[in-house]
Amino acid sequence: MSYYSGKLAVLQSEDVSQVFSQDFADQLVVPCYESVTKKTPEDFFLTWRNGELKLIDKELLKKGGLSVDINPRNGEQRSWPAPKEGTLAQAIGRKTKTVIDATTGWAQDSLHIFRMGYDLRCIERSPIMLALLEDAFNRLEQLDWMQRLKLSAPQLLAGNAIDVLAGLDDAPDCIYIDPMFPAKRKKSALPKKSMLILRDLLGDDLDREALFEAAFAAATKKVVVKCPDHAEPLGGKPSVSFGSKLLRYDVYLKG
Ligand SMILES: C[S@@+](CC[C@H](N)C(=O)[O-])C[C@H]1O[C@@H](n2cnc3c(N)ncnc32)[C@H](O)[C@@H]1O
Known part of the structure; x- marks a missing residue:
């Protein structure tokens, strides 16, 4: 049984194929759903939106979800390497x-x-x-x-x-x-x-x-x-x- 069982599922997305979603869910040993309803037991979902893998909770389902933000923080100099400050x-x-x-x-x-x-x-x-x-x-x-x-x-x-x-x-x-x-x-x-x-x-x-x-x-x-x-x-x-x-x-x- 997965550590995440009952907590997390993969949600299919138009961004990737159904087979890809299912393989991904199998790797994590969690279910793969086509959609989420009130009866869905899990609270968290991994899915692809706008070309990014996102973690979404039930509250955020209609909003964007969370992905790893690769952009510099506010105020950080946008050059590489940025100054070693702070x-x-x-x-x-x-x-x-x-x-x-x-x-x-x-x-x-x-x-x-x-x-x-x-x-x-x-x-x-x-x-x-x-x-x-x-x-x-x-x-x-x-x-x-x-x-x-x-x-x-x-x-x-x-x-x-x-x-x-x-x-x-x-x-x-x-x-x-x-x-x-x-x-x-x-x-x-x-x-x-x-x-x-x-x-x-x-x-x-x-x-x-x-x-x-x-x-x-x-x-x-x-x-x-x-x-x-x-x-x-x-x-x-x-x-x-x-x-x-x-x-x-x-x-x-x-x-
Ligand atoms: C507080 S978060 C780190 C946040 C991070 N500094 C950032 O800027 O987003 C802690 C993370 O460390 C991971 N972690 C904690 N102990 C670990 C360990 N012994 N080995 C590998 N990962 C660990 C957790 O899974 C979690 O994702």
Whole structure:
């Protein structure tokens, strides 16, 4: 039985053939439907709209749905490489060359890191997120500036990062982790719809301490942990932290 059974289905679309949808649903071990009715038990659907793979919940069915956004964030310079500015760049550091994002999710941090010119690999364990990321990285490679600069999308590694990092032949300078922490009591940054959906579908990342240990063992220079203001530092006292009231990047230097 699939981990997603009762939660997720594939919805056929005019964008792809019925056989393609069915194969995709078989890979995820979830049902494939022609349409959704009130009686459909699942709350989440993967489907193709406007040339993109989208994750849709019942509420959003008539709206656009969510895909991995490959566009630069507001205010980010639209050149490559973009300047290494802001708290994320400060945490990763100017001397760092190679980075692994061990918790890629919607890839907003990954794509920011990639656009700043770091040599990036991405790990993700959720088959749903992997499907959305594969679709996004294919779209990224079609962009004019990517083609003009002959750039390839970051390499996507599937699996639990704890195992993937332990088996690396070529360790990166820096490993970046942004696991899902439990939701907070009072005031905190309002999570985006995309993050709420991830929490609904995947739950909190309960093995985040083991992930930190694996990252610290594997990185050659540093581990950067993104966490909400209220969270205890994942690896004890960090060497240095950057951030604002609602969000921190804790940096753990090696040696
Ligand atoms: C909070 S989201 C990351 C959001 C991401 N930084 C972004 O900018 O969109 C956490 C993601 O990490 C993945 N993840 C958590 N622990 C993992 C692990 N041990 N191995 C691989 N992926 C993991 C989860 O499946 C989820 O997609």
